[in-house]
Amino acid sequence: MYLLGEQSAWTDALINRLQSLPALWLSDLAPCGPALELQPSDDLLTQLPADQLFLLNEGVINGYFGARPLFYWQDGDLIGLQQGENWADCRLCSDGTLLLTPYRRHEVFQHLYADAHRADQFLEYLLGQMAILAHAVAELKPREFRSTNGFKRVEAGETLIKQGDAADHVFVIIDGHAEAFVDGHKVGDVAKDEIFGAMAVFTGEPRNATVIARVPSTVMLIPGDQFLSMTRTNPKIAHSLIESMARRIGQLNRQITQMTPIEGQC
Numbered sequence: 001m002y003l004l005g006e007q008s009a010w011t012d013a014l015i016n017r018l019q020s021l022p023a024l025w026l027s028d029l030a031p032c033g034p035a036l037e038l039q040p041s042d043d044l045l046t047q048l049p050a051d052q053l054f055l056l057n058e059g060v061i062n063g064y065f066g067a068r069p070l071f072y073w074q075d076g077d078l079i080g081l082q083q084g085e086n087w088a089d090c091r092l093c094s095d096g097t098l099l100l101t102p103y104r105r106h107e108v109f110q111h112l113y114a115d116a117h118r119a120d121q122f123l124e125y126l127l128g129q130m131a132i133l134a135h136a137v138a139e140l141k142p143r144e145f146r147s148t149n150g151f152k153r154v155e156a157g158e159t160l161i162k163q164g165d166a167a168d169h170v171f172v173i174i175d176g177h178a179e180a181f182v183d184g185h186k187v188g189d190v191a192k193d194e195i196f197g198a199m200a201v202f203t204g205e206p207r208n209a210t211v212i213a214r215v216p217s218t219v220m221l222i223p224g225d226q227f228l229s230m231t232r233t234n235p236k237i238a239h240s241l242i243e244s245m246a247r248r249i250g251q252l253n254r255q256i257t258q259m260t261p262i263e264g265q266c
């Protein structure tokens with residue numbers, strides 16, 4: 001997925017990284033049929049079965065929300081993932097011939113979740129596309145009405161989330177590094193590509209930690225309601241995320257254990 005117009009270097013780098021993933025995932029998965037050749041169309045969604053996903057091999061698909069063009073897909077993109085009410089106003093069009101390879105939707109998901117590394121990459125892919133779209137929508141609005149969805153550049157020492165605040169976004173660091181604090185005490189690090197802030201969005205409770213950028217960083221901000229909608233539509237995504245958070249909690253517990261003085265020592 002590419003945004004229209006000029007983008008920052010780090011946005012382009014993220015888009016290019018995400019772009020390369022679907023072909024890698026599907027290289028050892030058999031298609032469910034021969035490649036489809038579609039002629040130019042003003043409404044591609046009516047031609048693509050909802051139970052299939054498609055790897056775009058040739059051509060360009062333009063995405064519109066209402067009458068406004070926001071993004072386009074080209075060779076290597078995975079088409080058909082986005083479904084649900086958030087996409088009710090989306091229209092996909094093509095000005096030229098398209099060549100797409102079809103896969104059964106459930107077989108793709110089974111294939112992705114059979115491997116923990118692929119599952120993590122898939123979650124990164126979905127969150128990245130959500131942030132890219134949120135950023136594009138925000139850019140269409142007058143500056144005074146723009147939301148904080150999409151991407152944000154922060155300086156060292158800047159607070160990303162604050163303990164006790166309401167949780168309305170999920171975050172991913174795409175460049176940089178941050179530190180997590182509870183009651184003023186450091187409890188861990190948040191590295192590049194790590195998701196944080198999801199637990200409070202899941203539970204609806206206030207943030208249980210403060211996260212501060214240790215170095216200048218770029219973060220993705222995914223609206224909490226969109227994130228929850230994605231996990232409801234794809235329950236295995238929630239399962240994968242919970243497993244990832246469980247591993248993270250285990251790492252933090254080990255760090256805390258190492259920092260806790262042994263009785264009798266000072």
